[in-house]
Amino acid sequence: MKIVVSGGGTGGHIYPALALIREIQKENKDAEFLYIGTINGLESKLVPRENISFKSIHITGFKRKLSFENVKTIFRFLKGVTDSKRILKEFKPDIVIGTGGYVCGPVVYAAAKLRIPTIIHEQNSVPGLTNKFLSRYVNKIAICFEEAKNYFPGDKVVFTGNPRASEVIGKDGIKGRLSAGLSTTMPAVLIFGGSRGARPINEAVVKALSELAEKPYQVLYITGDVHYEAVKKEAELIGSPKNVVIKPFIHNMPEVLAGIDLVVSRAGATTLAEITSLGIPSVLVPSPYVTNNHQEKNARSLSNHGAAELLLEKDLNSKSLVNSIDQILLNNEIVKEMRVKAKKIGVPDSAEKLYALMRQLVKEKQK
Numbered sequence: 018m019k020i021v022v023s024g025g026g027t028g029g030h031i032y033p034a035l036a037l038i039r040e041i042q043k044e045n046k047d048a049e050f051l052y053i054g055t056i057n058g059l060e061s062k063l064v065p066r067e068n069i070s071f072k073s074i075h076i077t078g079f080k081r082k083l084s085f086e087n088v089k090t091i092f093r094f095l096k097g098v099t100d101s102k103r104i105l106k107e108f109k110p111d112i113v114i115g116t117g118g119y120v121c122g123p124v125v126y127a128a129a130k131l132r133i134p135t136i137i138h139e140q141n142s143v144p145g146l147t148n149k150f151l152s153r154y155v156n157k158i159a160i161c162f163e164e165a166k167n168y169f170p171g172d173k174v175v176f177t178g179n180p181r182a183s184e185v186i187g188k189d190g191i192k193g194r195l196s197a198g199l200s201t202t203m204p205a206v207l208i209f210g211g212s213r214g215a216r217p218i219n220e221a222v223v224k225a226l227s228e229l230a231e232k233p234y235q236v237l238y239i240t241g242d243v244h245y246e247a248v249k250k251e252a253e254l255i256g257s258p259k260n261v262v263i264k265p266f267i268h269n270m271p272e273v274l275a276g277i278d279l280v281v282s283r284a285g286a287t288t289l290a291e292i293t294s295l296g297i298p299s300v301l302v303p304s305p306y307v308t309n310n311h312q313e314k315n316a317r318s319l320s321n322h323g324a325a326e327l328l329l330e331k332d333l334n335s336k337s338l339v340n341s342i343d344q345i346l347l348n349n350e351i352v353k354e355m356r357v358k359a360k361k362i363g364v365p366d367s368a369e370k371l372y373a374l375m376r377q378l379v380k381e382k383q384k
């Protein structure tokens with residue numbers, strides 16, 4: 018099977034795509050892949066690292082307000098469609114799958130126009146602009162939250178979950194801890210602000226460092242690449258505590274998560290798929306700066322089931338951060354209970370479900 022995958026901008030759209038590719042590679046050694054992204058997106062770094070063929074098109078996202086930039090974006094979109102058609106005609110895929118971000122727009126649209134079977138994968142409980150636009154043209158829409166169904170044509174929607182939920186299963190947590198510089202004995206909390214880091218979370222953690230230094234647990238704190246130097250400097254001024262490891266970004270998240278007892282993070286959908294698949298309790302600080310406040314909706318679908326604690330950004334400071342961690346991590350009963358509840362929501366076989374949907378579509382086309 019020849020498969021084109023497109024998705025980009027942030028890790029939340031790219032990691033599900035990479036997870037799907039790796040899972041298919043395990044089952045089907047003959048599968049061929051081409052990833053189409055943009056040169057400026059994180060995908061141009063992450064995809065070639067995995068030895069997957071990568072081609073780029075030039076495209077920017079729509080602004081929600083009317084502006085001259087949008088006129089330029091329309092021209093770029095049309096050019097993107099032409100470029101995508103050229104790449105698709107050359108590669109001749111059996112199926113094209115888009116995992117979100119504006120780069121999918123022209124790629125998946127071009128594929129639909131060329132009558133190649135198409136799927137979009139929507140990670141969030143509320144879809145973004147690109148997937149809403151594409152939903153009219155694609156054959157199937159794979160979703161991860163039941164709530165997302167309401168935004169799409171019902172006959173196309175299939176619940177698959179997020180392939181990243183499958184990829185994190187079965188990893189060695191001890192290896193993960195050692196690779197991140199954590200001890201293998203103390204409980205461990207991982208703090209991070211999505212794939213790019215989040216300034217409000219960083220500010221709260223830096224202010225909490227001296228208090229965290231006294232705790233009977235250890236902290237792996239990922240700042241996000243762009244924030245690392247500034248955070249490191251501030252932490253050094255305070256005197257970096259021994260039980261806090263600070264890193265800009267880690268590339269082996271599945272392994273590291275396997276060794277983690279509590280996660281404090283934004284409520285990006287891919288992160289949530291990972292932690293529910295593994296049954297890790299969490300404190301979620303949804304980003305209020307995303308389309309339709311979808312992260313809060315993502316987070317509530319966990320907190321409503323007792324799988325996570327919701328900490329709104331307006332209530333986030335060093336005190337509330339440390340309190341939320343303590344209330345969970347220092348109480349074994351709560352940890353156990355949240356683990357069970359988180360795992361109940363997880364969809365560990367989602368890569369398999371999505372691949373089955375792809376095979377079914379390709380087969381239908383061949384009839």
Ligand SMILES: CC(=O)N[C@H]1[C@@H](OP(=O)(O)OP(=O)(O)OC[C@H]2O[C@@H](n3ccc(=O)[nH]c3=O)[C@H](O)[C@@H]2O)O[C@H](CO)[C@@H](O)[C@@H]1O
Nearest residue numbers: 027028029032140211212239266267270285286287288307
């Ligand atoms: C600001 C913004 O628009 N965020 C969106 C973006 O989030 P974002 O890109 O932050 O995505 P998620 O939180 O969903 O996923 C982050 C991914 O990066 C990985 N990771 C993170 C840090 C690190 O050091 N190493 C690493 O591998 C995580 O394990 C996870 O796989 O896409 C998500 C999925 O569509 C959306 O729900 C988010 O609202």
